[in-house]
Amino acid sequence: MKNLINIKSLKNDEILEITELAEYYEKNVPQGLHKRKQTGSAALLFFENSTRTRFSFEMASKKLGFDIFNFDAQKSSILKGEGFFDTLNNLNAIGCDIAVIRHSREGFIEELVNKDYAYGLGIINAGEGKSAHPTQALLDFYTLKKHLGDVKGKKIVIVGDIIHSRVAKSNIELLSRFGAHVVCASPDYFEDWSQTNAKYEANINIALKDADAVMGLRIQKERLENQIPLANYIKDYQINETNMPENAILMHPGPVNRDVEISSTLLDSQKGRVIIEQARNGVFVRMAVLDLIYKGLRA
Ligand code: ASP
Secondary structure, X not given: OOOEOOOOOOOHHHHHHHHHHHHHHHHHOOOOOOOOOOOOEEEEEEXXXXXXXXXXXXXXXXXXXXXXXXXXXXXXXXXXXXXXXXXXXXXXXXXXXXXXXXXXXXXXXXXXXXXXXXXXXXXXXXXXXXXXXXXHHHHHHHHHHHHHOOOOOOEEEEEOOOOOOHHHHHHHXXXXXXXXXXXXXXXXXXXXXXXXXXXXXXXHHHHHOOXXXXXXXXXXXXXXXXXXXXXXXXXXXXXXOOOOOOOOEEEOOOOOOEOOOEOHHHHOOHHHHHHHHHHXXXXXXXXXXXXXXXXXXXX
């Protein structure tokens, strides 16, 4: 592995290798920063907002002993007109081994991966437009495996804004490949029929029946073309203490809009704990991804 473009670009073996290494890191890395054991360096280049992904990549890098550099687009030469490939090529020449990139344009990461960097550069997709968020799907898979053992034959219900969600798309790809039964519950204006590996069920109560895991999604306000009838959405699709199946785990990539996609009462109950655990698991999974890519670059 030299890059992480999306879930499609990973083989099932590589996905399992990532989750096994993440488990190793979870068991073996103390809560504090890991003693320096690697000499790599990573640059974080985020062109869209982020809290969890950015902090967990930074924490993961530090725990691995990497040097980490945060790129500030507003203070960079991009504002002087420098192209993004030239910026990356120069950061690589200066000594950055890996670039962790979040961007709003679909297909952008793959274009960057196909360029020829003078010193070799590993690129990780940290969220790309509406299309892909591979490390989120990997950490969700890791979390699901911890709670359900295996996802094969399990019913995973994804609720909400499927069409604008890169999290939904990466999860549908990954979970269906590992034999999960993925059901999407959403109003027609959020359906995405290109997601043929998932079934659709418009009625949330029918969708949630016998679910093993329920994954809420944030309404992607920044990507909506039209206003949505929010009060109706909340009435028909909010996950709450009434419709949440007793035996299912509740997940959400964050940030949660309280009382929109999930009720505060449910979020603040025991059921809300797994959502916080997802953020924690993100550190171990991102350690594994950084580690494998760094080793891949040096091989
Ligand atoms: N944090 C996730 C993402 O970057 C989910 C969201 O923003 O709603 O896609």
